[in-house]
Amino acid sequence: xxxxxxxxxxxxxxxxxxxxxxxxxxxxxxxxxxxxxxxxxxxxxxxxxxxxxxxxxxxxxxxxxxxxxxxxxxxxxxxxxxxxxxxxxxxxxxxxxxxxxxxxxxxxxxxxxxxxxxxxxxxxxxxxxxxxxxxxxxxxxxxxxxxxxxxxxxxxxxxxxxxxxx
Numbered sequence: 562x563x564x565x566x567x568x569x570x571x572x573x574x575x576x577x578x579x580x581x582x583x584x585x586x587x588x589x590x591x592x593x594x595x596x597x598x599x600x601x602x603x604x605x606x607x608x609x610x611x612x613x614x615x616x617x618x619x620x621x622x623x624x625x626x627x628x629x630x631x632x633x634x635x636x637x638x639x640x641x642x643x644x645x646x647x648x649x650x651x652x653x654x655x656x657x658x659x660x661x662x663x664x665x666x667x668x669x670x671x672x673x674x675x676x677x678x679x680x681x682x683x684x685x686x687x688x689x690x691x692x693x694x695x696x697x698x699x700x701x702x703x704x705x706x707x708x709x710x711x712x713x714x715x716x717x718x719x720x721x722x723x724x725x726x727x
Contacts, residue, residue: 610634625655633664641668659689666698675702693723 632647
């Protein structure tokens, strides 16, 4: 042991024990300090959901849902071009993601591209016919494009599925 080594070479047994204990305590403190700093750095990720999802993307670059979530947080921050890249990447990985179609449609609308947006709302509804937000936005765009009868049909479906919209 460290105590035996120290007492045989340079120190009395009592001093060797105290020295060995002090070295152990110092080692524990050093390791605790290093782990505390590492933990604090890691915990900073959890204060910002976007950073958390971006970190997940580092480890799972081909996870469609992670791209949707990163894109959603970027869109909330007004970074539509980058958000749309993530929605498109998600669709490349999982073409049947109604969430990616819906989010891409919303971003396209924000970019004043309603013709492209309506196609993605339509696809989101093909994949998930009861998605109320897609139905409502699709109906609004149908109305915008001069199709009031079709829009009314979709609005009725919205109210049927979610009476609070009525």
